[in-house]
Amino acid sequence: MNLALTGAGGFLGWHVRVLVRALGWPDPTVLTRADLADPDVVAAKLDGVGRLLHLAGVNRGDPADVAAGNVELAASLARALRRCAQPPPTVVFANSTQAGNGTPYGDSKAVAAATLATVAERGVHFVDLRLPNLYGEHGRPHYNSVVATFCRLLADGGEPEVRDDRELDLVHAGDAAALLVDAPARGAWDSTLPSLRIGVRALAGRLGDFAATYRDGQIPALRDRHDVRLFNTYRSHCFPAHYPLPLARHADRRGELVEVVKAHGGAGQTFCSTSRPGITRGEHFHLAKVERFAVLRGTAEISLRRVGHTEVTRFAVSGDEPVVVDMPTMWVHHITNTGPDELLTLFWANEIFDPARPDTYPEPVDGPARVPAVVG
Known part of the structure; x- marks a missing residue:
């Protein structure tokens, strides 16, 4: 059309x-x-x-x-x-x-x-x-x-x-x-x-409930599509100033435990991936999906660009000091392994992936935005 x-x-x-x-x-x-x-x-x-x-x-x-x-x-x-x-x-x-x-x-x-x-x-x-x-x-x-x-x-x-x-x-x-x-x-x-x-x-x-729950990185209960979209609207006003979000860490003689996702009222989907040095994952945007990245081992750069705009926001992250970055909706994003070793990343989304309705739209972060910000 x-x-x-x-x-x-x-x-x-x-x-x-x-x-x-x-x-x-x-x-x-x-x-x-x-x-x-x-x-x-x-x-x-x-x-x-x-x-x-x-x-x-x-x-x-x-x-x-x-x-x-x-x-x-x-x-x-x-x-x-x-x-x-x-x-x-x-x-x-x-x-x-x-x-x-x-x-x-x-x-x-x-x-x-x-x-x-x-x-x-x-x-x-x-x-x-x-x-x-x-x-x-x-x-x-x-x-x-x-x-x-x-x-x-x-x-x-x-x-x-x-x-x-x-x-x-x-x-x-x-x-x-x-x-x-x-x-x-x-x-x-x-x-x-x-x-x-x-x-x-x-x-x-x-x-207000969304903001109070999300203040320390917890995901509020998202009961219906309007809850998801209201929460995404709130998150758009938090980005990028409120990120990355620090993770709670617990350590003893056995090792460390890192709390990555606390979701109220729903589990969503969690998966991990490894990436070799120099590899980039992502290069897409979502319209409604809430998605979280957390590097657990290695070093990486998470890059994001609002659809239709040219400015790129970048976060350097490391498994030595785990943090999370939640992808704002309608921002193209990717994660690149910037270190010499294998990168281990945990990803979480608020919904189970549906191949028939993936809510994933390919576009490069660093490529030219086909539609610049328009005034008038």
């Missing part, structure tokens, strides 16, 4: 680009706000595109700026679509369940949807997708989601303060991305857009 999208540099845009990478589709055509100012540029970029996603918008700020921004972006895109000799067969608008609710944001989203719906007159299939509250890895605190705000506070050692204990419908951004791109129903996403109904106070308590 050839996609084009606005808002590629935003929270939902990044999750869409990561999912496209996992699906093995071509990198999306990115339409920046500067592009939208020139309808002819947009028309040229949309040539041959099968599906256009309009994700760009204004969520926070002065009410007048929010309202004007959402309306103007939609109007610019509609003008560009009318210039296309062959517009994309499908245009999807990432709308909000708040559309038309009487607020500047909600009313501007409703006007934007009505503006984009006019392209249907040219035979375009227009989809007005109304999304609830989205959460997920690398959301911006105080902007994208209360989940991101709570996670950042907890990662920094603070405590969330709840003033308005209302009910929320939460959807992971990866599931929203799957519905936006019409992804096949397989893999570590769910295109049925399953939501979590939870109160703000209960959400703060759940995330």
Whole structure:
């Protein structure tokens, strides 16, 4: 599927680009706000595109700026679509369940949807997708989601303060991305857009429990897919500053014992591997799987890069001082034996490997990122 999208540099845009990478589709055509100012540029970029996603918008700020921004972006895109000799067969608008609710944001989203719906007159299939509250890895605190705000506070050692204990419908951004791109129903996403109904106070308590348990490296009970994704969201705010995590060691005259995994409510899967000098293992990323590396003998370097970005984070680790590094979701990672002797590594994941749904997507850490970080 050839996609084009606005808002590629935003929270939902990044999750869409990561999912496209996992699906093995071509990198999306990115339409920046500067592009939208020139309808002819947009028309040229949309040539041959099968599906256009309009994700760009204004969520926070002065009410007048929010309202004007959402309306103007939609109007610019509609003008560009009318210039296309062959517009994309499908245009999807990432709308909000708040559309038309009487607020500047909600009313501007409703006007934007009505503006984009006019392209249907040219035979375009227009989809007005109304999304609830989205959460997920690398959301911006105080902007994208209360989940991101709570996670950042907890990662920094603070405590969330709840003033308005209302009910929320939460959807992971990866599931929203799957519905936006019409992804096949397989893999570590769910295109049925399953939501979590939870109160703000209960959400703060759940995330607080995760943070308290994980503070010394223990894995909290992950009862369902939303628990896993909320925990992964919290971990994204911990990385890389909180790693590596030191391991508890016990020694006596017989030798040493190292506690590598303490998982509450589930065992997952554990395995060990040996690697000869210079050998690299990994070169992939996960969308949902929680994965832990612990070197027990030898020396190694663990390298990670956020999907779509270029900066690489590296940790030097050794069996002489065992630590763990938990792989953040949607970060490409590998481990390389940097010593002269055989490397012994223990790996743990929160789920048993399923060859039919492996949640493992190949990509080199040190190779060029095919999609750089996008702004606009």
